[in-house]
Amino acid sequence: xxxxxxxxxxxxxxxxxxxxxxxxARAAQPAPAQSPPVSAPADWLERMNTALxxxxxxxTFSHWHGGRVELLRIxxxxxxxxxxxxxxxxxxxxxxxxxxxxxLACYLPDKRTVLVEQRPREQPLVGFPTVNDQTARFYxxxxxxxxxxxxxxxxxxxxxPRDEYRYGYRLWIDDSTAMPLKTQLCDAHGNVIEQIxxxxxxxxxxxxxxxxxxxxxxxxxxxxxxAATPPLPPAAAAALAWNAMxxxxxxxxxxxxxxxxxxxxxxxxHLVFTDGVASVSxxxxxxxxxxxxxxxAQSAAVGSSSAFSTVVDGHKITAVGEVPPAxxxxxxxxxxxxxxxxxxxxxxxxxxxx
Amino acid sequence: MNEELDSQLSAMxxxxxxxxxxxxLARRLSRDEQLxxxxxxxxxxxxxxxxxxxxRLNVPLAGRVSAxxxxxxxxxxxxxxxxxxxxxxxxxxxxxxxVAAGVAAVAIVWLRTQSPLAGPMLTSQLGVPAxxxxxxxxxxxxxAASADSYVVPRPLKVAPMAVPSTELANYVVAxxxxxxxxxxxxxxxAFMTSENxxxxxxxxxxxxxxxxH
Amino acid sequence: MGADxxxxxxxxxxxxxxxxxxxxxxxxxxxxxVKLVMRYVRNAAEAEDIAQEAFIKAYRALPQFRGDxxxxxxxxxxxxxxxxxxxxxxxRSPVEYDLDRNAGEESYEMQGRMKDAETPEGLVxxxxxxxxxxxxxxxxxxxxxxxxxLRELEGLSYEEIAxxxxxxxxxxxxxxxxxxxxxxxxxxxxxxxxLGRAEELx
Numbered sequence: 001x002x003x004x005x006x007x008x009x010x011x012x013x014x015x016x017x018x019x020x021x022x023x024x025a026r027a028a029q030p031a032p033a034q035s036p037p038v039s040a041p042a043d044w045l046e047r048m049n050t051a052l053x054x055x056x057x058x059x060t061f062s063h064w065h066g067g068r069v070e071l072l073r074i075x076x077x078x079x080x081x082x083x084x085x086x087x088x089x090x091x092x093x094x095x096x097x098x099x100x101x102x103x104l105a106c107y108l109p110d111k112r113t114v115l116v117e118q119r120p121r122e123q124p125l126v127g128f129p130t131v132n133d134q135t136a137r138f139y140x141x142x143x144x145x146x147x148x149x150x151x152x153x154x155x156x157x158x159x160x161p162r163d164e165y166r167y168g169y170r171l172w173i174d175d176s177t178a179m180p181l182k183t184q185l186c187d188a189h190g191n192v193i194e195q196i197x198x199x200x201x202x203x204x205x206x207x208x209x210x211x212x213x214x215x216x217x218x219x220x221x222x223x224x225x226x227a228a229t230p231p232l233p234p235a236a237a238a239a240l241a242w243n244a245m246x247x248x249x250x251x252x253x254x255x256x257x258x259x260x261x262x263x264x265x266x267x268x269x270h271l272v273f274t275d276g277v278a279s280v281s282x283x284x285x286x287x288x289x290x291x292x293x294x295x296x297a298q299s300a301a302v303g304s305s306s307a308f309s310t311v312v313d314g315h316k317i318t319a320v321g322e323v324p325p326a327x328x329x330x331x332x333x334x335x336x337x338x339x340x341x342x343x344x345x346x347x348x349x350x351x352x353x354x
Numbered sequence: 355m356n357e358e359l360d361s362q363l364s365a366m367x368x369x370x371x372x373x374x375x376x377x378x379l380a381r382r383l384s385r386d387e388q389l390x391x392x393x394x395x396x397x398x399x400x401x402x403x404x405x406x407x408x409x410r411l412n413v414p415l416a417g418r419v420s421a422x423x424x425x426x427x428x429x430x431x432x433x434x435x436x437x438x439x440x441x442x443x444x445x446x447x448x449x450x451x452x453v454a455a456g457v458a459a460v461a462i463v464w465l466r467t468q469s470p471l472a473g474p475m476l477t478s479q480l481g482v483p484a485x486x487x488x489x490x491x492x493x494x495x496x497x498a499a500s501a502d503s504y505v506v507p508r509p510l511k512v513a514p515m516a517v518p519s520t521e522l523a524n525y526v527v528a529x530x531x532x533x534x535x536x537x538x539x540x541x542x543x544a545f546m547t548s549e550n551x552x553x554x555x556x557x558x559x560x561x562x563x564x565x566x567h
Numbered sequence: 568m569g570a571d572x573x574x575x576x577x578x579x580x581x582x583x584x585x586x587x588x589x590x591x592x593x594x595x596x597x598x599x600x601v602k603l604v605m606r607y608v609r610n611a612a613e614a615e616d617i618a619q620e621a622f623i624k625a626y627r628a629l630p631q632f633r634g635d636x637x638x639x640x641x642x643x644x645x646x647x648x649x650x651x652x653x654x655x656x657x658x659r660s661p662v663e664y665d666l667d668r669n670a671g672e673e674s675y676e677m678q679g680r681m682k683d684a685e686t687p688e689g690l691v692x693x694x695x696x697x698x699x700x701x702x703x704x705x706x707x708x709x710x711x712x713x714x715x716x717l718r719e720l721e722g723l724s725y726e727e728i729a730x731x732x733x734x735x736x737x738x739x740x741x742x743x744x745x746x747x748x749x750x751x752x753x754x755x756x757x758x759x760x761x762l763g764r765a766e767e768l769x
Contacts, residue, residue: 048535048536049534049535049536052535052536052539053535060606061543062606063540063543063544063547065544067655068547069607069651069654070543070546070547071606072543072546072547074539087539087542087543087546088546089546089547090606091547091647093546093547095545095546095547096546097527097542097545097546099531104527104531106523106527106545108523111520113520115520115523115524115527117524117527117528169536171536180536183536183540185537185540194540194544196539196540196543199606224520254532255532259528261521261524261528262520262524263520263524270528272529272532274532277534278533278534278537279529279532279533279534279537281525281528281529281532283525283528300522302522302526302541302544302545303540303541303543303544303545304540304544305526305537305540305541305544307522307525307526318522318525320522320525320526320529321529321533322533322537322540322541360744360748361740361741361744364740364743364744364747365725365740365744366573367573367595368573368718368725368743369570369571369572369573369574370724370725370740371572371573372572373572373575373576376572376573376575376576377576379576380576380577380579380580380588380591381580381585383577383587383588383591384577384580384585384587384588384590384591385587390587390590390591390594391758392751393591393594393595394594394595395751395754395755395758396595396747396751397594397595397596397597397598398598398696398700398754399700399715399719399747399750399751399754400598400719401598402696402697402700402701403700403704403715403716403719403720404719404720406598406602409598409601409602409605409611409614409693410601410611410615410692410693411598411692411693411696411697412692412693412696412758413597413598413601413615415593415597415601415615415618415619415622416590416593416594416597418619419589419590419593419619419622419623419626420586420589420590420593422619422623423586423589423623423626424586426586426626426627429581429582429583429584429626429629429630
């Protein structure tokens with residue numbers, strides 16, 4: 001088998017040196033890392049999120065859901081403030097997700113398609129929910145104990161939901177690196193719905209660019225990109241501004257933007273709601289297809305995440321998030337257009353209607 | 355051993371030999387036990403260089419497989435059965451127009467509805483006893499801070515989304531970067547893996563045929 | 568030189584009734600397949616059984632192989648399905664490997680460890696084989712060692728290696744061949760020497 005990516009001679013030279021070093025260094029033993037002092041459970045979550053977003057890592061993990069186990073590989077690098085990431089299925093589908101700079105690409109060889117989403121540079125590429133004081137009202141976060149996962153010392157942190165609008169997590173967080181070696185997503189009764197366990201994990205100081213090239217060959221593939229548009233100010237994106245009239249307790253709007261999806265040119269409103277742990281996106285776009293596209297609500301699942309879409313006033317509203325189906329359904333059916341634009345930014349979505 | 359021949363063997367092992375020469379060498383390789391043994395040792399060298407730990411390097415599989423195959427009919431002597439799926443097309447290309455128009459003409463429904471509570475109890479399969487990690491058993495109702503109290507609606511019986519997979523794929527990708535790092539990885543992992551087994555479907559067919567042996 | 572020409576020439580022979588050609592394919596891919604299967608089952612002996620099953624399935628399914636994908640890709644998928652079926656039918660949990668701290672740079676590798684099911688002889692041989700090959704590689708002149716390491720460890724094509732080492736492709740081919748020759752001189756001893764120690768132990 002031949003590698004498909006072309007390499008420059010500089011990279012090849014680096015590879016020679018790297019191979020020589022790898023060859024020579026195989027027997028070296030590291031000094032054991034110092035473990036940090038005892039911390040509050042929420043601190044561990046923050047440390048974990050920091051590790052996941054700022055460190056370089058390269059690992060393979062198994063993903064369990066619905067009785068199926070799949071293996072995937074993840075490579076993550078932060079260099080000069082830029083995040084590169086590659087997530088690839090090691091099993092039959094051969095799909096890959098690659099993020100470099102401001103572009104997100106999905107390679108779907110089983111559909112002979114590549115989706116490329118170019119995000120506007122001004123928009124933050126990542127804005128994820130963070131645990132705060134309010135979160136404790138809806139989740140019970142505590143450290144259950146310490147245990148060893150594959151001979152590594154870990155802290156077991158549970159994030160248990162207090163109601164059925166949301167899911168919970170059990171996290172086995174590595175004591176020395178704060179990486180989550182094992183994570184379980186559970187429903188409100190503690191049943192495990194999804195699990196990720198790392199089979200191998202390394203935190204290299206350097207990862208070459210070649211690690212973020214797709215392995216799949218894209219000859220003859222269909223490329224769907226979003227039209228490169230400057231970021232549209234949310235208020236100007238449409239005469240109507242969409243918002244959720246009600247939200248499940250604890251959820252607030254975290255972001256609102258307009259963007260264009262790959263393969264189309266129509267702008268789509270994108271709202272993000274979060275309760276500090278889970279987040280739900282709502283996409284609103286003008287319903288394009290003729291009336292034979294059923295106007296009845298539709299739901300779907302991607303792993304443990306839920307999606308729900310409905311049509312309101314000629315607009316298709318889709319909610320997607322790592323919450324139970326009832327929650328996305330609730331949020332999606334609460335989304336309405338307001339006559340005048342609501343003020344953009346956090347806090348724009350309130351628990352109770354105005 | 356003839357050095358030219360061995361050099362060709364080495365090149366063929368790396369898939370760097372012109373196909374005409376491959377044909378000739380393949381014939382010799384299949385009949386010459388010494389050449390075959392050398393070829394096998396090339397594979398062992400590769401395994402050592404890649405530091406493939408945890409497995410036996412002198413894996414005796416070839417001998418065992420060969421022994422089993424002795425009892426098998428030779429291929430080509432039995433006419434190959436041609437089922438409707440015999441052409442190994444691993445995927446159906448999406449019609450370009452269907453995708454561009456966003457019309458649900460695509461028959462591939464690769465996501466299915468699922469109620470989380472209907473999932474199987476995983477804990478026993480994991481070998482983790484249910485009591486190992488206690489979860490708070492009482493679920494407190496949300497404090498009634500807001501004026502209205504909400505009843506969680508029962509999910510409606512809804513049709514599975516026959517949406518073009520591309521559209522939902524876009525949403526999933528666009529949402530994933532706004533999830534927490536753990537949740538985002540869960541989501542993308544699920545997305546990356548072939549839930550409907552479209553890529554694996556061919557093998558399932560073959561297995562059905564194999565079962566007849 | 569078409570892509571996958573090597574495998575295809577062997578596959579075609581098998582499809583025409585030459586079983587010996589299939590041995591060559593097994594020899595080439597057996598380690599890779601066992602390693603792949605070991606992601607699903609921890610036990611090396613079990614992994615070998617599953618890999619064996621996969622090879623046999625592949626042989627029987629070979630009449631339907633048309634060359635639309637690379638042979639190894641096709642074989643790989645059969646192996647995965649076989650492994651998964653085995654796992655599911657035995658009701659096992661997702662794979663977990665043992666960790667083994669290694670290397671520097673605050674990086675650590677988790678590596679598979681065989682807990683059981685290995686005869687002591689099997690283990691000794693594996694270690695002996697590994698030691699022999701490693702020693703032979705250490706003893707190689709640098710240009711030969713670099714060439715074979717780039718080929719086997721990094722998976723570079725001859726052309727890419729030629730670019731990296733700034734020499735003609737023909738030289739790369741020759742260096743890799745000579746590296747293998749040198750290693751084989753020592754390795755042959757382990758496999759054929761005296762008691763035929765590395766013969767199948769069953």
